[in-house]
Amino acid sequence: MTVEHHETDVLIIGCGLAGLYAALHIDPRLRVLFVTKENADTSISWLAQGGIAAAVGAGDDPELHLRDTLEAGAGLCDEAAVRVLVSEAPREIEILRRMAVPFDLAPDGTLSVTREGGHRHSRVVHAGGDATGRETVKTLAAAAGERDNIRFWERSFFAGLLRDAERVTGAYVWSGGVPCAVSARCVILCAGGAGRIYSRTTNPAVATGDGVAAARRAGAELKNMEFVQFHPTGLYEERMPSGRAFLISEALRGEGALLLNAAGERFMAGRHELAELAPRDVVSRAIAREMTRSGHPCVYLDVTAKGKAFLQRRFPTIYAECAARGLYIERDRIPVAPVQHYMVGGVATGLYAETSLPGLYAVGENACTGVHGANRLASNSMLECLVFGRRCAAHIGGGAAPRGKAEIAALPGWQGGGDDTEGERAAIRAVCDRDAGIIRTLRGLERGATEMRGILDALQARQTHGRDSLETLNMASAALCVLESAAGRPESAGTHYVTGA
Ligand code: SIN
Numbered sequence: 496m497t498v499e500h501h502e503t504d505v506l507i508i509g510c511g512l513a514g515l516y517a518a519l520h521i522d523p524r525l526r527v528l529f530v531t532k533e534n535a536d537t538s539i540s541w542l543a544q545g546g547i548a549a550a551v552g553a554g555d556d557p558e559l560h561l562r563d564t565l566e567a568g569a570g571l572c573d574e575a576a577v578r579v580l581v582s583e584a585p586r587e588i589e590i591l592r593r594m595a596v597p598f599d600l601a602p603d604g605t606l607s608v609t610r611e612g613g614h615r616h617s618r619v620v621h622a623g624g625d626a627t628g629r630e631t632v633k634t635l636a637a638a639a640g641e642r643d644n645i646r647f648w649e650r651s652f653f654a655g656l657l658r659d660a661e662r663v664t665g666a667y668v669w670s671g672g673v674p675c676a677v678s679a680r681c682v683i684l685c686a687g688g689a690g691r692i693y694s695r696t697t698n699p700a701v702a703t704g705d706g707v708a709a710a711r712r713a714g715a716e717l718k719n720m721e722f723v724q725f726h727p728t729g730l731y732e733e734r735m736p737s738g739r740a741f742l743i744s745e746a747l748r749g750e751g752a753l754l755l756n757a758a759g760e761r762f763m764a765g766r767h768e769l770a771e772l773a774p775r776d777v778v779s780r781a782i783a784r785e786m787t788r789s790g791h792p793c794v795y796l797d798v799t800a801k802g803k804a805f806l807q808r809r810f811p812t813i814y815a816e817c818a819a820r821g822l823y824i825e826r827d828r829i830p831v832a833p834v835q836h837y838m839v840g841g842v843a844t845g846l847y848a849e850t851s852l853p854g855l856y857a858v859g860e861n862a863c864t865g866v867h868g869a870n871r872l873a874s875n876s877m878l879e880c881l882v883f884g885r886r887c888a889a890h891i892g893g894g895a896a897p898r899g900k901a902e903i904a905a906l907p908g909w910q911g912g913g914d915d916t917e918g919e920r921a922a923i924r925a926v927c928d929r930d931a932g933i934i935r936t937l938r939g940l941e942r943g944a945t946e947m948r949g950i951l952d953a954l955q956a957r958q959t960h961g962r963d964s965l966e967t968l969n970m971a972s973a974a975l976c977v978l979e980s981a982a983g984r985p986e987s988a989g990t991h992y993v994t995g996a
Contacts, residue, residue: 498667499675503528503646505891506666506679508653508706511538512628512877513859514685515635517848517884518645519594522893528677529647530668532701532962535636536629539687539698539860540877543628544744544812545611546621547591547881548874549584552608555616557581564875567613567774568868569989571719576865579846580875580882587881588620596634598622610749611873612727613774617749619874625744625810627877652962653705656682656713662854663713669962681854681891684710684842685884688860689973693835693932694924695735697726697742703966704973706861710842711972716851718863719840720973721981722990724871725933727754727778729834730817731793738924740834741816743796745873748772750809752798754782755828757791776870776990779833783933786832795828833933837876838973839867839990840980848887856887869989914957916967922950923970931977935993940982947975 503526507514510531518527535541550560560581565572588606592598599607599621608617622630639645651670656663657678665678686706690698711717728747729740748754748771756762762785767773773781782794798806803825807814810824817824842850842857844864850857859880866879930943951971957964987993 496674499673501675501677503677503679506530506677506682507685508666508682509538509685509687509859510535510636510647510649511540511685511687511859511880512632512635513540513880513884514683515632515639516881517683517685517858517887518639519635519642520885520888521891522888523642523644524893525644525891527645528679529645530651530653530666530670530677531647531649532652534649535632537699537701538632539702540628540880541632542697542699542742543877544625544742545746546609546619546627546874547588547631547877548614548619548872549588549878550581550616550618551585551588551606551620552617555618557584559616560584560618563614563616564866564872565868567870567872569776569870570868571988572868573865576846579886580864580866580879583882584878587878587885591631591881594634594638596622596631599624609746610772611745612748612772612778613769613872614772615769619746619749621746623811624808625746625812631877652965653686653709654965655709656855658713658852658854663852664854681856683848683887684855684857684861685859686861688838689970690835690838691738691920692923692927692970692974692977694738694928695729695740696738696835697729697740698835699739700737704969705966706857707838707841707976708969708972710850710855710857710861711976713852713855715855716843717841717976718843718865719869719980720838720976721984722839722867722869723835723931723977724775724837724839724990725779725833726836727775727782727833728796728831729836731830731832732820733792742836743813743829743831744810745775747796747798747810747813750798751800752796754778755795755797756785757789757794762794774870775873776992779933780992782831782833793830793832796831797828798824799826799828801825837871839863839869839871844883846886847890848883849890856890858884858887869991914961914964916954916964919950919954919967920970923947923967923974926950927974927977931974931981933992935981935991936995937982937985937993940978944975944978944982947971947978951975
């Protein structure tokens with residue numbers, strides 16, 4: 496099959512917040528090409544509810560934001576990166592306001608700020624009540640659409656990085672059913688997370704670990720892959736055929752919602768000084784234990800102390816989604832259980848999103864800047880996309896970066912699609928659910944890694960490489976990184992909790 500050749504200056508993989516914000520800060524003399532499997536409104540960022548953390552409220556300070564981030568990260572944050580994150584946060588919010596992101600305002604016209612888990616101050620700004628991701632991405636996507644230097648290839652599948660001996664030189668992409676080799680001065684991976692390696696996740700179907708897997712195949716350094724964040728409160732539904740759990744934002748607890756067990760008793764008070772607002776890993780483990788102890792498949796979130804009008808205004812998305820399921824949250828307790836939510840680790844990057852491979856940057860969930868340590872503080876992820884997206888653009892600059900000589904070689908057995916790997920996907924999810932969940936054992940992790948190697952080998956031996964099997968290959972690769980990294984850390988830290996059993 497013939498491979499079409501294309502050229503750009505900056506190639507961005509993924510069309511969520513990280514990619515859009517970076518693109519809008521790139522020197523407009525450079526040509527930017529987005530390659531995205533679907534489009535902006537199917538990105539992980541689009542679904543973000545809670546908000547963006549920034550010390551913009553009265554009495555708050557970046558130093559206090561730093562302290563909470565370090566504490567949530569369980570001693571494993573890169574402090575220099577966290578300093579950059581928290582000190583640049585207020586400026587990013589200001590830039591977004593100038594770009595007309597419709598943040599919610601308090602009656603006095605200042606930004607409305609709330610609390611989430613692990614925050615000792617109200618510092619989470621939000622938009623559309625509980626639709627911060629959607630409102631932000633919508634605004635930035637519209638701005639990017641107006642730029643002459645930015646082009647989008649939607650419904651195009653990124654199949655792997657191109658590199659020569661020195662640097663990354665572009666990527667293989669399937670676009671309109673045609674295999675393309677796109678040469679670029681640099682590639683920014685903004686491909687999001689890998690939540691689909693678990694059977695229950697808040698992530699959309701596109702979260703198959705494509706960025707991390709491609710970076711690994713190209714030889715980039717990965718970091719902290721053992722840390723997988725489970726959100727304490729995914730809406731619990733007995734049947735969840737799509738595998739996507741609807742998120743019940745932590746902001747509900749920020750506004751006073753309480754966690755109750757099946758007997759209607761609070762169980763977080765006394766376990767942590769912040770009770771329901773303890774860091775996510777602490778709350779998720781407490782819920783998991785409560786579920787095991789009681790044999791009940793979920794716990795409950797009680798926000799009935801708030802009135803209907805407040806809940807409809809402050810949490811319109813959550814209110815409507817629950818009502819569509821016959822749950823009226825001013826009256827009914829919400830059944831919730833922990834679900835996979837965020838990959839804390841990823842492609843190792845420096846303070847300007849640069850990876851270990853020249854010509855390759857990574858921003859957002861598929862990157863590991865070190866700001867999250869072993870457990871991400873709530874609402875620091877959209878912030879990380881902004882801060883490191885802008886820094887990445889600054890690092891790329893406007894000059895003519897050297898362009899390497901791409902070694903164009905077709906992937907073995909490239910085809911237009913039509914393959915079906917649902918059996919392998921189910922096997923990947925079963926191993927991750929069993930061995931790489933909230934509570935792990937070293938023996939389980941080693942067993943899981945061995946099984947995952949077998950799945951990956953079998954997938955690699957297949958000669959069908961349509962979108963479905965390439966995604967599945969990426970899932971197996973990301974899952975193996977999680978299992979191997981976790982097996983290599985015998986002690987518990989943050990989201991990586993190991994018991995002796
Ligand atoms: C939430 O709204 O609870 C999620 C926010 C986040 O993941 O930081």
